[in-house]
Amino acid sequence: MTPAANPAVICTVDVVLLTLVQDTLHAALLRRDKAPFAGALALPGGYIHAQEDADTQASAARVLREKSGLQSPYLEQLATFSGPVRDPRGWSLAVAYCALVPAALLEGGALELVPVSALPPLPFDHRAMVEAAVTRVRNKSQYSSMPVYLCAEPFTLPQLQSVYEAVLGEPLNKVSFRRKMEELGMLEPMPGAMQTGAAHRPAQMYRLKPAFRCSLSTSLRGL
Amino acid sequence: MTPAANPAVICTVDVVLLTLVQDTLHAALLRRDKAPFAGALALPGGYIHAQEDADTQASAARVLREKSGLQSPYLEQLATFSGPVRDPRGWSLAVAYCALVPAALLEGGALELVPVSALPPLPFDHRAMVEAAVTRVRNKSQYSSMPVYLCAEPFTLPQLQSVYEAVLGEPLNKVSFRRKMEELGMLEPMPGAMQTGAAHRPAQMYRLKPAFRCSLSTSLRGL
DNA sequence: ACAATAGTGTCTCTAAGACAATATACG
DNA sequence: CGTATATTGTCTTAGAGACACTATTGT
Numbered sequence: 393m394t395p396a397a398n399p400a401v402i403c404t405v406d407v408v409l410l411t412l413v414q415d416t417l418h419a420a421l422l423r424r425d426k427a428p429f430a431g432a433l434a435l436p437g438g439y440i441h442a443q444e445d446a447d448t449q450a451s452a453a454r455v456l457r458e459k460s461g462l463q464s465p466y467l468e469q470l471a472t473f474s475g476p477v478r479d480p481r482g483w484s485l486a487v488a489y490c491a492l493v494p495a496a497l498l499e500g501g502a503l504e505l506v507p508v509s510a511l512p513p514l515p516f517d518h519r520a521m522v523e524a525a526v527t528r529v530r531n532k533s534q535y536s537s538m539p540v541y542l543c544a545e546p547f548t549l550p551q552l553q554s555v556y557e558a559v560l561g562e563p564l565n566k567v568s569f570r571r572k573m574e575e576l577g578m579l580e581p582m583p584g585a586m587q588t589g590a591a592h593r594p595a596q597m598y599r600l601k602p603a604f605r606c607s608l609s610t611s612l613r614g615l
Numbered sequence: 616m617t618p619a620a621n622p623a624v625i626c627t628v629d630v631v632l633l634t635l636v637q638d639t640l641h642a643a644l645l646r647r648d649k650a651p652f653a654g655a656l657a658l659p660g661g662y663i664h665a666q667e668d669a670d671t672q673a674s675a676a677r678v679l680r681e682k683s684g685l686q687s688p689y690l691e692q693l694a695t696f697s698g699p700v701r702d703p704r705g706w707s708l709a710v711a712y713c714a715l716v717p718a719a720l721l722e723g724g725a726l727e728l729v730p731v732s733a734l735p736p737l738p739f740d741h742r743a744m745v746e747a748a749v750t751r752v753r754n755k756s757q758y759s760s761m762p763v764y765l766c767a768e769p770f771t772l773p774q775l776q777s778v779y780e781a782v783l784g785e786p787l788n789k790v791s792f793r794r795k796m797e798e799l800g801m802l803e804p805m806p807g808a809m810q811t812g813a814a815h816r817p818a819q820m821y822r823l824k825p826a827f828r829c830s831l832s833t834s835l836r837g838l
Numbered sequence: 839a840c841a842a843t844a845g846t847g848t849c850t851c852t853a854a855g856a857c858a859a860t861a862t863a864c865g
Numbered sequence: 866c867g868t869a870t871a872t873t874g875t876c877t878t879a880g881a882g883a884c885a886c887t888a889t890t891g892t
Contacts, residue, residue: 399665403624403708440697442622442706447698472695472710474663475670483665485626485708487695550844565882570845572881586890592843593889773871788855793872795854809863815870816862 401474402484405451406437406518408470408525409460409491411498412542413505415558417529418495419522420503421514422459428480429515433504435522436460437486452489460501465493466541470524478517486516490525494544533559537578540600548587548595549573578604624697625707628674629660629741631693631748632683632714634721635765636728638781640752641718642745643726644737645682651703652738656727658745659683660709675712683724688716689764693747701740709739713748717767756782760801763823771810771818772796801827 409420421433436459438451445451449469456462467489474485498505506512508526511519532538539555553569573579579598586594632643644656659682661674668674672692679685690712697708721728729735731749734742755761762778770778776792796802802821809817 400623401626401663401665403626440624440708442624442699448695448708469694471692472671474710476665485663485671485710487697487708548844566844567846567883568881587844588890590843591841591891593845595844771871789871790856790873791854811863813870814864814868816872818871 399483402479402481403440404437404479404484404486405440405448405455405489406435406486406516406521407452407456407467407489407491408435408521409456409462409465409493409503410508410525410529410542411493411495411505412555412558413495413507415554417508417526417559418505419508419511419525420460420498421506421512422503424515432515433506433512434515435518436503440487448487449489452487452491456491460498460503462491462493462497465491465497466538467491468528470521470528473517473521486521488521488524490528492529492538492541494542496544529559530561537573537576537604540578540604545599546582546585546597547599548597550595552598577601622706625702625704626663627660627702627707627709628663628671628678628712629658629709629739629744630675630679630690630712630714631658631744632679632685632688632716632726633731633748633752633765634716634718634728635778635781636718636730638777640731640749640782641728642731642734642748643683643721644729644735645726647738655738656729656735657738658741659726663710671710672712675710675714679714683721683726685714685716685720688714688720689761690714691751693744693751696740696744709744711744711747713751715752715761715764717765719767752782753784760796760799760827763801763827768822769805769808769820770822771820773818775821800824 411418411420420436422436424430424432424434436455438455438458440448440451441454445454449467452467453464456465456467470488470490472485472487476483478484478486508522511522514522529538533556539559540552542559543552543555549570552573553564553566556569557564578601580601582597582599585597587597588594634641634643643659645659647653647655647657659678661678661681663671663674664677668677672690675690676687679688679690693711693713695708695710699706701707701709731745734745737745752761756779762782763775765782766775766778772793775796776787776789779792780787801824803824805820805822808820810820811817
């Protein structure tokens with residue numbers, strides 16, 4: 393059987409871009425300007441460009457760049473959604489990616505931030521994609537440093553803890569949290585950099601160790 | 616932009632079928648009878664059939680059925696691999712699935728079982744797929760009941776423990792293991808069924824509770 | 839000096855692992 | 866009865882959370 397013997401599959405990528413606004417997870421939505429579902433809010437997505445994309449991860453990065461201007465946030469493959477009915481144009485396949493960025497980077501863009509707990513009706517199976525992304529982030533937050541990418545660098549440990557608490561939806565023990573961050577070994581204090589200005593003891597500023605920066609390259613086959 | 620504006624992407628599924636032979640993880644390989652790589656050992660895989668497949672999970676189940684006769688093992692989406700060079704025919708995309716079956720079900724099939732630690736050179740990026748599957752199984756074995764699907768029912772707890780130990784590659788504490796199985800709550804003892812015949816106390820036989828049988832339907836969007 | 843939050847030391851409690859005692863088959 | 870493995874009870878130990886104490890800033 394040759395490729396031509398099968399009707400073409402519509403191949404796309406969709407990006408669930410999550411960020412934290414006022415201690416609440418928000419998904420970035422975009423108003424569609426083309427059919428199908430023109431005018432509706434949906435996840436940023438687009439066709440895979442076989443001419444230019446090195447792989448679907450590159451497609452997702454390109455889509456994100458074209459639609460939001462963002463260059464290289466945390467970007468991780470989520471899952472692939474497919475079937476004959478999810479897209480009215482026909483049998484389609486969408487590789488969903490999850491991106492995490494600090495909210496400050498989204499200022500002024502065309503993206504609309506909506507709390508993941510109050511999503512409007514979404515076209516395709518975009519709701520399932522958002523739910524998969526939120527589930528993934530919540531799960532990985534329990535044992536990994538994933539939420540770090542929701543935090544603008546540099547940050548203090550109390551700030552980072554509140555990010556974890558927002559994602560997990562529950563308060564964390566301060567001592568345990570610091571022990572955990574210590575043993576993950578991904579953070580390094582910035583000598584002399586303190587968060588000052590408040591009427592109390594200043595907090596040490598931290599940043600990701602260089603080895604963990606820009607995970608675009610390392611997360612390719614991470615799981 | 617219309618779908619036709621983009622060169623067609625070659626859409627396939629590949630299945631990493633894992634089983635346990637003599638306490639060692641083995642992957643099932645098949646000798647390819649068509650180009651590319653005709654004659655080489657490779658993962659069972661095939662084109663997505665947009666006419667007949669309800670989604671890529673169905674494609675994977677169909678490929679498995681056609682190539683091995685297996686009906687409904689544990690089947691879970693792993694990741695999607697893509698790019699211009701992985702397939703000599705052109706820019707391609709393969710949704711990789713991981714299947715787990717007891718070795719007894721593979722008797723007499725055309726599949727060749729090879730220890731995952733001694734894979735021959737594989738075409739496409741099939742080696743990366745096997746590695747992703749093994750990593751996934753090892754990770755999930757630490758906290759889930761995934762290895763149960765490598766065990767033919769009914770089984771005894773000592774048998775199941777040895778399956779876990781084989782997958783994880785390390786001995787487990789007997790008391791902790793039984794506590795863990797207890798709290799996972801997926802197993803039920805079969806009243807009166809004992810593994811007899813050996814010169815020692817017989818072991819209770821267990822099986823999966825019905826709710827956890829045939830995970831094909833439940834693992835669709837499991838992660 | 840006081841208020842407020844950062845950072846650390848220590849106690850307690852829970853859960854995992856080690857150890858060991860008991861149970862039950864076959865020969 | 867002896868041997869071998871299943872199953873269960875108990876002790877020990879490591880890690881997580883609670884609590885509280887010290888540190889350091891601005892007012």
